[in-house]
Amino acid sequence: MTIATRSLLLCLLLAACGPTEEPAPEPTPVADLLEQIRSRGTLRVGTENHSPPMTFKGSDGLPTGFEHHLSHAIAAELGVKAEILPVTWNSHEIGVQTGAVDAVIAGWIPNDAVDVGWSTGYLESGLCLVVRKDSGIRDMAALAGKKVGLYNDPAAEAWAKTALPGSQLTLVEDGYFDLLGSGELDAVIYDYPFVVGEIVPHADTLRIVQLNVHPFAYAAMLPRGEVELKAAVDAAITSIRSKPEYRAWLDEFFTITGPAVEVLDLPKATTAGESTLHTVQKGETLRAIAAQHYGDEARWNEVWRANKDQVAFPEWPGVGLDLVIP
Numbered sequence: 001m002t003i004a005t006r007s008l009l010l011c012l013l014l015a016a017c018g019p020t021e022e023p024a025p026e027p028t029p030v031a032d033l034l035e036q037i038r039s040r041g042t043l044r045v046g047t048e049n050h051s052p053p054m055t056f057k058g059s060d061g062l063p064t065g066f067e068h069h070l071s072h073a074i075a076a077e078l079g080v081k082a083e084i085l086p087v088t089w090n091s092h093e094i095g096v097q098t099g100a101v102d103a104v105i106a107g108w109i110p111n112d113a114v115d116v117g118w119s120t121g122y123l124e125s126g127l128c129l130v131v132r133k134d135s136g137i138r139d140m141a142a143l144a145g146k147k148v149g150l151y152n153d154p155a156a157e158a159w160a161k162t163a164l165p166g167s168q169l170t171l172v173e174d175g176y177f178d179l180l181g182s183g184e185l186d187a188v189i190y191d192y193p194f195v196v197g198e199i200v201p202h203a204d205t206l207r208i209v210q211l212n213v214h215p216f217a218y219a220a221m222l223p224r225g226e227v228e229l230k231a232a233v234d235a236a237i238t239s240i241r242s243k244p245e246y247r248a249w250l251d252e253f254f255t256i257t258g259p260a261v262e263v264l265d266l267p268k269a270t271t272a273g274e275s276t277l278h279t280v281q282k283g284e285t286l287r288a289i290a291a292q293h294y295g296d297e298a299r300w301n302e303v304w305r306a307n308k309d310q311v312a313f314p315e316w317p318g319v320g321l322d323l324v325i326p
Contacts, residue, residue, distance in 0.1 A: 046087035046101035077236030121217025
C-alpha cells in the first residue's frame with residue numbers, strides 16, 4: 001500500500017467517525033539520499049572486485065586498486081565510511097536505480113543512454129590502439145579493412161562505427177589480447193587504464209602504438225535527480241584530485257616502469273612553429289609545466305591537447321618524456 005493510499009484510507013475513516021480534536025499527523029517525508037548516507041554512516045559503492053588496476057585483490061588477499069582507494073576517499077570527504085559491494089557490469093545501473101547501492105565506481109564513461117546521473121570526472125584517459133609487435137599498423141588511419149576488437153560496450157561500439165567505418169568490428173568480453181596474438185584480430189582498441197596492466201604478460205608480442213584515440217573521463221554513476229549527492233560527490237572528487245594521494249595512486253597503479261615500458265611504441269614528440277620541448281622532471285604535472293611556461297596553471301589543457309599521443313593521464317606525464325609546449 002502506498003503512502004497516498006494509506007493517507008486516503010485514513011481520511012475516509014476519520015470522516016466516518018466524525019471530527020476529532022487533534023488533526024491527523026502529516027506523513028514523515030523520506031530523507032534525501034545524501035542525508036540517508038550520512039545518517040547511516042556509510043556510502044555504499046558498487047564496483048567489480050576483479051578488474052585490475054581499478055579494483056582487485058592484492059598479493060595479501062586484501063582489496064586494493066585505484067578505484068578502491070578513490071571510493072574510500074570520497075566516503076571520507078562525505079564524513080562516512082565506504083561499504084564496497086560487488087556488482088557485475090550488466091547490473092551496475094540496476095543497482096543504482098533500485099537503491100541497492102548509492103554509487104557505482106567501476107570504469108564507466110558517462111553515457112546518456114543509461115538512466116542514471118553522473119559525477120564529475122575522476123580520471124581522464126582514453127582508448128588506445130594495440131597491435132602485434134610485427135604489425136605494420138601504426139595508427140587509426142591504417143585500420144581500414146582490418147579486423148578490430150572492441151570491448152563489448154555500447155558507447156565504444158557507437159564511437160567505433162563512426163570513427164572506423166571501413167573496419168570489421170568485433171565486440172569481445174574477454175581474451176582480446178589472445179585473439180590479437182593469434183591473428184584472429186588485427187588490432188584492439190581498449191581503455192588504456194585497463195590495457196596498461198593486462199598487456200604486460202603479452203609484452204613480447206604486443207604493443208601500444210597510439211594513445212588517446214578517443215579521450216574520455218571516468219565518472220561515478222549516481223541515482224538520477226539526487227542533486228545534493230551529486231554536488232557532494234563532485235566536491236569530494238575535486239578535493240581528492242588536488243591531494244598528493246591522488247598522484248600516488250596514479251604512480252602505484254598506472255606507472256609505466258619495468259616490463260610495462262616495453263609495450264609502448266609511440267612516435268617521438270616533434271616541435272612545429274614557435275613551440276618548444278619540455279623534458280618532464282620527477283614530480284612535475286601538466287599544471288606545474290603550464291605554470292612554468294605560461295605563468296598560468298589553468299592552461300594545462302593546452303599542453304595536454306598538444307601531447308595526447310604521448311601522455312596517458314593529464315596528472316602524470318612521465319619522467320623524462322619530451323613534451324611539446326605550443
